[in-house]
Amino acid sequence: MKPVVDLKYCKGCNICIYMCPKKCYSKGVDISPRGYFAAVVSEPQNCYNHKREGKLICELCVLSCPDQAISWHPEGEETK
Amino acid sequence: MSLTPGEYFLQGNEACVEAALVSGLNFFAGYPITPSTEIAEGLARRLPEVGGAFLQMEDEIACVSAIIGASWGGVKSMTATSGPGLSLMQEAIGYAAMSETPMVIANVMRGGPSTGQPTRASQGDVMATKWGSHGDYQVIAFAPASVQEMFDLTIKAFNYAEKYRVPTFVLSDAEIGHMRGLLNVPSNIKIVNRKEKGVRRTDEAYDVPDDLVPPFPTFGKGNKAAVTGMTHGPDSRIEPEDPKIHQELVSRLNDKITKNRRDINKWDLLCPDSKHMIISYGSASFGAREVAAEDDRIGLLRLKTIWPLPEEPIREAASKAEHILVCEMNMGQLYHDIKRVALEAGCKKIELLPKIGGEPPTPGEVRHKLREMGAI
């Protein structure tokens, strides 16, 4: 599974960047439709849950995201 | 078991307790304060007998908060207090008005300001009841003048609180609360229950349109009600910034009471066509009642509802009377409002007999004042 940042909700607080122990996230460079520098999942392959199905572990980013902007999606799924 | 029909000899506060139980009271939160303590004491004993809950809170703010909470659980709830307690409750009374919570507050008035005369009667909280909380809102208040009326009007208070979803007051005072008298419990007492959301209405009491009093979304029934004291739209979404929504909400809260004055207002009239009218309410009317009974030149309009003010009978009395004397146990609170209505109706001479200190005006004092006015 890979984490996906929802640009509709992200307010660019960068808590995910701080929390992720595997450094999957990095600061955004483009302004999101809501006017924030939304975080980017730059290294999804570092994530503990990379290629993992069933019960997920870690999940610090999902639990910490104050704006409910991060969710899990299967690797193959197209997301924008 | 609530009281069976028949005759009883009870104290005013005890009559209030029994009336509350007859009305289906299920939750009471109280804090000791003279002279209302007997209501809390009585309900502490009686409520567990009928399967209700009694809770003694840490202060009056907590009492009124707890009964609002209980009311949203779908039960009838009540608290009892006196002047200083009413002052503490004001914020939550505004909250109840804004969130449209049915609840009853029995205020057994005592002399103020501040601690004042804890054991003596007064009518000093009349304006505080109506205008105490900030913002524009309406409440319903009844002023009983006997043990029997304490019973009858407490039941009415519960019925109107449920019907209009509004905080409702029973404004008695130390005189009525501690007076013992005959109580006649009739067999056919009309009890109004809440119009709940999602429940088909069967009671003819709900003749108020939904756009004024919306059905009550009781908690725990899947209504997903978001109750808030902030300005909210009809779907209970908070909209503190929208002038139109605020205007619509607050006007409806006021309209649901003022447009239903005819239904809410109760009064008692002695010698209606007199040239000399006394207007009074509660225990301040004791002396006036005696004067009007003895002298058929003197009429008495005794208000049982004081909020919203029964303008109709005042207007009618004022259009026929030359003199109007307002008897109150304060420095003149309802007087100014009565004067406004009476002046509009064409009466020129409206005077006040203010009596403070704890005793109702005596018949002698009322006669003396009438003589001073040139009425008799």
Place this chain on the structure above:
Amino acid sequence: MEVFDFYRKDRWPHVFCPGCGNGTVMNCFYRAFNELGWNLDNTVFVSGIGCSSRIPLYINADALHTTHGRAVAFASGLKLARPELDIVVFTGDGDLGAIGGNHFINGCRRNIDMDVICINNNIYGMTGGQASITTPHDFQSTTTPYGNREYPFDLAEIAVAAGANYVARWTTRHVHELTKSIKIALEKKGFNLIEVVSQCPTNFGRRNKMGDASIMLEWFKENSVRREKARSAAVDHVDLNLAGQVTIGEFVNRDRECYQERIGVEKHGEKH
């Protein structure tokens, strides 16, 4: 239940500032609630006034957003009227400890069944950053421009002393521990308090050289000490709350009989 079955999606995004800890607590609460498999129809969320007290309005359930500081009193009445409902109170440090301090202490004492989640951000955030009862000593706020001259209040210890059944304190850096504690509290009877030390980068951090949420989280991580260890530290315990360190962990877990059991209203629900 998906996260947006639990929360009201039509009200998203919520009002909280970027980096606010309230959203983190919302995630943890949703996670705990979902893992228990509870029904939202049987739960009522009560709150007072403040940033954290807005949370119930975002939950897809019955919510009572009340006056400032009185949430515990409202919840007490509601629980006694409808003992079959589960009551969760969301509140903040100013709401619970300052204006509602009396209701809080007596709520713990009375031990009426409810779960209180106090999001302690050390500041009055909604009004723009005034010092609260938990602002650490010497820290800046708009009402303490020369540094806070007072000492902070230890909400969790008060709850222990006043008789709450379960008391725990975590920070928003400890999301898994927090989720676990919320789960324990939800399942437990009696008055349960979970204090979450949370970041307010906008109004607290910004004035104290921690304007970024991640700096504040790092501060929590560096300064939090488990309660077992904090007890042995040779420092005055009252001053510990955030001035030097945050005491975290479970403070108490006991089974005092709760009020509604003692007065026997437990079976009231059958009437409804």
